[in-house]
Amino acid sequence: MSRWLVLLSSLVFVSGCAVYATQQFDALFGAQDVSNRVSSVDEAETAFYNEQVKPILDTRCVSCHACYDAPCQLKLTASEGIERGGSKDLVYDGTRLLAQSPTRLFIDAKSPDEWRAKGFHPVLNERGQSPAANLQGSLLYRAIALRAKQGAFTQPVLSDDYDFSLARDQQCVSIEEYSQFEQDYPNWGMPYGLPALSANEYDVLTRWLAKGGKMPAVAPLPKDLEEKVVLWESRFNGEGLKAQLISRYIFEHLYLYSLYLDDGEAHRFQLVRSTTPPGEPIDLIATRRPYDDPGVDRVYYRLWADPEVKVQKNHIAMQLDEARYARWQSYFYETDYQVTQDPGYHVDVATNPFKAFREIPAHARYRFLLDHSQKTIMSFIKGPVCRGQVAVNVINEQFWVFFIDPEVLYNKGSADYLEDQAQNLDLPAIGSSNTLPLTSWIGFSEQQKSYLSAKAALIESNVGTKVPLDLNLIWNGDGHNDNAALTIFRHFDNASVVKGMVGQQPKTAWVIDYPLLERIHYLLVAGFDVYGNVGHQLVTRLYMDFLRMEGEMNFLLLLPKEDREVVRKFWYRQASQTIKDYIFSDYIKVKSQSQIQYTTDDHQAELYRKLRTRLAAVLNHEHDLSQSKLSLPQQEALLALHSVRGGGGLEHLPNVATVLITQEGVPMDVISLIHNKAHANISSLLDEEAARLPNEDGVTVVRGVLGDYPNVLMQVETVDIADWAEQVASLNTAADYGRLLDRYGVRRTHPNFWFVSDAIANLNKQQKPRESGILDYNRLENR
Known part of the structure; x- marks a missing residue:
């Protein structure tokens, strides 16, 4: 009871302070009203914003303030987001029992007035317009001024006063509360936990904000x-x-x-x-x-x-x-x-694409999705979630994806048996955004079992005729489409999808057919609601287990039948009995023999080689080190890392390291170091760490920026590449990793941080002009 009294007293005190601060602001600058910001923007002001202000916002602010995971929902990606301001409400809340009203920029409100009604507070001055009021009444200015007051960092690793966890207790204060915030968190100015703006950048933003923070309309x-x-x-x-x-x-x-x-x-x-x-x-x-x-x-x-x-x-x-x-x-x-x-x-139809679109031939729909399959898969990672753990902790760290040839199972003009079966597969969104997880999961589980039984029976009855269990089953991109093979890398709570068979041989692989591809989209993209309740998010995660196992099952069919259970057991070591009962049950088994001729003892490795040969004409190689500007010996030094296994040392690496390669200080190229974390299985929902196998960890080194959320930036001179690779390969302890950072790391506190950041951004844009964009720094580590 005493704890509640203390909390209540604190809330009353804070509320009282906010009321007093509001009265003070009103007395000095007038009452807050969004109409105070309405003003014309002349040609000179337009040029000043577009040429000087916006580049600073884009390169110094958007890296943390974009998408759903922008702190305090403050999106600085467009002028409408700046005008909207911030909110104390969380988008990501894994405990809410009822779905939350969406707050999507441009969609759920159309004016600052409407956003104020939804609880968003301004970050620009909405009181009387004067230089003093525009600065003192602007959260943006107060935040950069607080960071400037703090000065340069004096230690390489920041103190525990900083909280960089994604689930941190965000301080989403309004301007009336900011004076107290400055006292409580004097080191929390913006950019938060990063080097301050340069004197020129600070001056440009200050001049812009003093004049009212004017932003021109889109041309x-x-x-x-x-x-x-x-x-x-x-x-x-x-x-x-x-x-x-x-x-x-x-x-x-x-x-x-x-x-x-x-x-x-x-x-x-x-x-x-x-x-x-x-x-x-x-x-x-x-x-x-x-x-x-x-x-x-x-x-x-x-x-x-x-x-x-x-x-x-x-x-x-x-x-x-x-x-x-x-x-x-x-x-x-x-x-x-x-x-x-x-x-x-109607919800029963619209949530199930096999019902809604059944009159469009499955062959046509599948062809449409295959045409850009990388984007189709990428949607569940880059789509409705920016913090994707609910979607991606159901997949392995690195695996390859292949597709069933549409001319094998989806012949033009014919109805497909699997399509008919999928009519009975409802998806979690049928329960809207408020779902009771246990009862829903049981129903979906039974449906999936029936579907897999029917699928196994279909394959058994057609082996050697309509469904040959050989390499002809695999789509070869029609000889020209490089979407035929994909690689997915998981980086804990986010992931990357790239074209090609990138990196070393993975532990698992998927083969995807049309019903599976369609369900992935409607489960994790069209049907997933980031504002949904905990039940909706939980059932979505559990259902994705079914889809992963189905993709794996399709791949295993290409192996000799005597290998399938052995390989599957290796993939699901230490899994719960419930999972084992599911994946080793009769409805997921196909007893027919693979018609691929094997000549070695390692059938899985041989299958990967055969797939690489079949798809050679369409394999994408943009991430191969051979495409970089590095010399052959430098490439070989990096490729040697692919054979390194954990031994307990690699576990100290972050998920993704983005490495700037320089030659005498001049930016030359970018590589990415991907930490592939090994697991006994990835069927655990809550205790993933218990399934970790650090001794089996590996790394993949690729050309270019791979991963949208770097955990650390590094800078390596070309003459030091072999030494850098040797240090990574010989890691044993956390102290070893610290020494690697001491020499090559560009930590949050590094004086050259923004130089390296800008160089990586420029090279990323040169290498991928259309696909590249601003990287997210919310997951940068502090160690």
């Missing part, structure tokens, strides 16, 4: 681009049930993508649902999920110009051009079929 689109928008919107809004259902299918899969209509980088679009047809201003339909009932008789699919700066962690780039349109036309219109009815948006 209109060039005329030629407007014409392309008109063309594509006409394509997305054809008449008739068939055209409308196809457009709905495309939208539900591409709504998160950044769509480009030209060869430049200045303009990108998102496909949105609008109540208004092309030619009229977009009236965005704001629903929790892309397939929720829009509440109108006719939905129009429109291209909305995205004003946000590119952030790599949620950027999925796609070019809309005539070649892509021609392929879409061939997928969806080459086969003669009829759409007889609008499936509607």
Whole structure:
């Protein structure tokens, strides 16, 4: 009882202080009102913002303030996010019992007034406009001023006063509470736990904020681009049930993508649902999920110009051009079929794509997804979650992904047996965003068992005819599409998806067919609600276990049948009996023999080699060290790390190290060091650490930036590459890792931090002009 009294007293005290501070601010500068910020922006102010202010915000602030995991929901990726301000409410809350109302920028409110009504507080001055008021009443200014007052760091590792954990207790104070915050947390200015802005950067932001923090409206689109928008919107809004259902299918899969209509980088679009047809201003339909009932008789699919700066962690780039349109036309219109009815948006139908889109041939849908399969898979990592542990702690650290050839199981013009079975597979979103996990999981489990039994029976009855268990089962990208093989790297609570068979031989691999690919999307992208309750998030995670096991099962079918259970047992060492009962049960077994001829004793390694040979013409090599500017001996020194195994030393490495390679101090290239953490199994939901096998850890070294959330930056001179690699290979203790950082690390406190950060960003953009974006620094370590 005494603890509650203390807490209550503290809340009363803080509330009283806030009220007093508000009265003080009101007396000095007038009452807060968003209308005080309404003012014109002249040509000189526009140029000043675009040329001087915005580059500082993008390179020094957005790295921490973007997407759902922006501290205090303060998104600095666009002027609308700055005007919206911050909030004390958490987006990520693994304990909430009821779903939360979404607060998506541009979607769930359309003006600062509406955001204030939702509890967001301003970070720019909304009182009387004067230089003094604009600075003292601006959280942005007070935050950078607090950091400037602190000065340079005096020690390499910051004290425990700093909290860099993702689940930290965020101090989302309003301007009225900031004076107390400055006293309580004198070292928490911005950039938080990073070197302060330079004198020039500080001066530019101060001058901008003193004049009211004016931000110009987005410039209109060039005329030629407007014409392309008109063309594509006409394509997305054809008449008739068939055209409308196809457009709905495309939208539900591409709504998160950044769509480009030209060869430049200045303009990108998102496909949105609008109540208004092309030619009229977009009236965005704001629903929790892309397939929720829009509440109108006719939905129009429109291209909305995205004003946000590119952030790599949620950027999925796609070019809309005539070649892509021609392929879409061939997928969806080459086969003669009829759409007889609008499936509607009832939850029982809309949450299950096999029901909603059953009149579009499965072959067409699968072809559409395969055409850009990297992006299809990437969506569940870069999509509705920025902090993806609920989605990615169900996958291994590094594995390869292959796909069933659509001409094998999904012959044009024919209904597919697996498609019919999948009609009975409901997904967790059928329970909305408020789900009771246990009862839901039992029901989904039984459905999945029935589906796998039917799938096993299908394979058994068709081996050697329609479903050969040989390499012809694997899609070869039609000889030209490099989406045929993917590599997924997990970095604890986030992941990367890249093209090619990157890195050393993985422990596991998946083979994905159409029903599996579609369910991954509707489970983790279209159907996942980051604002959902704990039950929704838990059931989503548990269901993904089924899908992972199914992908693994498909891969194991290519091995000799006597190997399958042995390999599966190795993958699931120390798993619970419940998991073992599931994965070794009859409904997941296929007794038919693989028709691949093996000549060695290590069948899994041989299978990987055969797959590499089959896909050689389409394998992507952009992350190979051979594509870097390093010499052959330097490449060999780095590649030698791929044979190093834990021994207890590699466990001290972070998940991702982004390494700037310099030659006499001049930036030359970037490599990434990926820590592949070994597990006995990855079926544990809550105690992942108990399944860790540090002695089996490995690392992968690749060219370029791989991973959107570096845990540490490093700088290595070309002449020191062999020494750096040797130090990594010989790690034994945490002290060894500390010495590695002492020599090569660019810690949060390093005076050259921003130089290295900018150099990595520039090289990343040069190497991947369209796919690259601002990296996220919320996961930078402090050690």
